[in-house]
Amino acid sequence: MRIISLVLLFSLFSCSSSFLKYDKEDKFFKNEEFEREVKIQEEAVKEEPAKVEAAKTEAEEKTSAVSATTAVKEIKKTAVKKEEPKAKPKKADAKTAAKSTKRQPEIEDNDGFEGASRRPLKDPFKVGEKVVHEVSYFSAQAGTLTMQVKPFAQVNNRKSYNFFVGLESSRIFSSFYSVDDTVNTFLDYESLVPHVLKINIKETGKLKQAQSYFNNDTLTANYWEKQYTEKSGEEEKKYTWDILPFSQNAFSGIFYMRVFNWKEGKQISFRVAEDKKNIVFTGTFVGKEKLSTEAGEFNAVKIKASIVSRGALSQTGDIFIWLSDDDRKYILRIEAKIKIGTLVSEVIEIEPGS
Structure with missing residues (x-):
């Protein structure tokens, strides 16, 4: 998956350590066509609980006298009123109650879901969650990988997760190759399918912006990309392709795998639409382990990840992922075997969110 591809960038070396300077950088990261088609309204970050509680206490103190007087009056009024009869609940529609549909698509595992609902019985995502990994290559610290659950957003008036x-x-690795890449992907709260993927890449010798929009009504994906290098200048491309229902994008998939119950004997699959291809991600339960990390000791589930495209494995080496063996299923560790060595990404910090 592309999140692994991003990590693999650390294996590329360059003679220059500084980021590419481009005087049109501000305009470069704007896409008017995308912005006309997709409206994203992100929620403001909530205040710290202590500050909210302090403000609430202050407001209560200011209105306590008035509230007390009002409360006494209301109690007196209520005492002389006769209790109104409660409305009888409506009988359930027999046809609706009898109707039972399976959760779609059938390629996915249903354990942990109820009926046809796409939402898991236990939501693993909490706003404010932050998981930080240290990425190493040949036992040298290459950088940090950060995964966050940000406040909800409205995407074309649909409540969505903001990952x-x-x-x-x-600092050491930047002397060879500098990387400062960010990704945002928005996943529909009810259907758990992605709307938008936004990638900003700022690296040695390269600026790149990529955006995709999955229209799940028409089952089409629109992709825009702009890249700037000193050698080639600005380059742009855009393409559209048909996607299968309930497809993840390359980055939403790394979060989406957390909604499933990973147990012994399980092999879990889901669809991924990426780079004009419709592929399948399959994770196979390997076993349970006790994982000791800088962030603490965890009971973990080890999964072997495979990417299948047109019936053939498309990955070049084994990829293993460790999830915490609990309701949150934090991504604790990633191992990707490449031609030369192994890249390891392991948790060093967890903020659970709320």
Whole structure:
């Protein structure tokens, strides 16, 4: 998956460590066509609970006298009123009650879901969640990988999860190749399918912006990309392709795998639409392990990830993912075997959110 591809960028070396300077950078990261088609309204970050509680207490103190007087009057009025009869609940529609449909698509596992609902019985995502990994290559610290659940957003008036991924090279590794990449993907709250993917790449010798919009009504994906290098200048491309129902994008998939119950004997699959292709992600339960990390000790589930395209495995090496063995299913560790060595990304910090 592309999140692994981002990590693999650390294996590329360059003779320059500084980011590319471009005097039109502000305009470069704007896409008017995308903005006309997609309206995103992100919620403001909520105040810290302590500040909210302090403000609430202050307001209560100011109105306590008035509230007390009003309350006494209301109690007296209520005492002389006769209790109104409660409305009888309506009988359930027999046809609706008898109707039973399976959760779609059938390629996905239904354990942990009820009926046809796409939402899991236990939501693993909490706003404010932040999981930070240290990425290493040949046992050297290459950088940090950050995964966050940001406040909900409205995407074309649909409530959506706001997932963030950031990749930043370490000071030492930046002497060879500098990386400061960010990704936002928005997943529909009810159907758990993605609307939007936004990628901003800022690296040694390269600026790149990519945006995609999945129209799940017409089952089409629109993709826009702009890239700038000193050698080639600005380059743009746009394309559209047909997607299958309930497809994830390459980054929403790394969060979406957390909605499933990973148990012994399980092999879980879901669709992914990426780069004009419709592929299948399959994760196979390997076993349970006790994982000792800088963030603490965790009971973990180890999964082997495979990407299947047109019936053939498309990945070049084994990819293993460790999830916390609890309701939150935090991504604790990623191992990707490449031609030279192994890239490892392991958790160093967790903020659970609320």
